[in-house]
Amino acid sequence: MSKALFDTIRDIKGSPLTQADVDAVNAALSGTPGRVVSKAGLALIKSFEGLSLKAYPDPATGGEPITIGYGHTGGVKLGTVWTQAQADNALADDVSRFANGVAKLIGDAPTTQGQYDAMVSLSYNVGLGNFGSSTLLKKHKAGDHAGAAAEFARWNKAAGKIMAGLTRRRAAEAAMYRGEA
Structure with a gap:
């Protein structure tokens, strides 16, 4: 169904769809219209995840999760090698999944683009489950943005070690x- 839908949208638009177009349609279909990670948010994620076309073990544990691409985990085995295109596609899919998850978790709480991007970056790294039960999210939804911003610093450990x-x-x-970046 989605290929037919995107083909129709492409025909109506009269030009190829950009990644932003695809993300906006996916967000609308998931019930989270208007919530798309900005270029700055994507750049933040990419800069901290880095790129590895060969699978590697978690730096904190030396084991799971095995990671490849731009921080992609799940179903990855040591020895796996990807192309740049595979890494880019996985990043687009992963960011879209986390962006939609964060949008659902924040609901209709007033949220700036920078706040949204920062929360997507955090959840991309710590997981939607951890983000969903976080004090950061609770403070954000309550409108305590200064308190929410302070909560980011608490998420600096892996396997119990400050990284x-x-x-x-x-x-x-x-x-x-905070809108400073």
């Missing part, structure tokens, strides 16, 4: 959330 990279990422996400 310098996560500390830097959380500072960047908090700055984006």
Whole structure:
């Protein structure tokens, strides 16, 4: 069904669809219209996830989860090698999934683009389940944006260890959330 739908939209538009067009249609179909990660949000995710075309073990545990591409996990085995196109496609799919999940979790709470992008980046890294039960989300939905921004710093550990990279990422996400990035 979706191929036919996108073909029809492409015909109506009279030109190829951009990734933003596809994301907007997917958001509308999922009941979360208007919630699309910006270029700055995507750049933040890519900058901290990095790119590896060869699967590698989690740096904190030395094991699971096995990761490839731009932080893609799930069904990945050591020794797997991807092309750039596979990494780009997985990133688009993963970001869309997390963006839709965050949009559903924040509901109709007033949210700036920077706040949304920062929360998508956080959930991309810690998972929607963890984000969904977080104090950060509760504070955001309650309108306590200063309190929510302060919560990012709490998510700087992996396997119980403070990680310098996560500390830097959380500072960047908090700055984006506050509208400083």
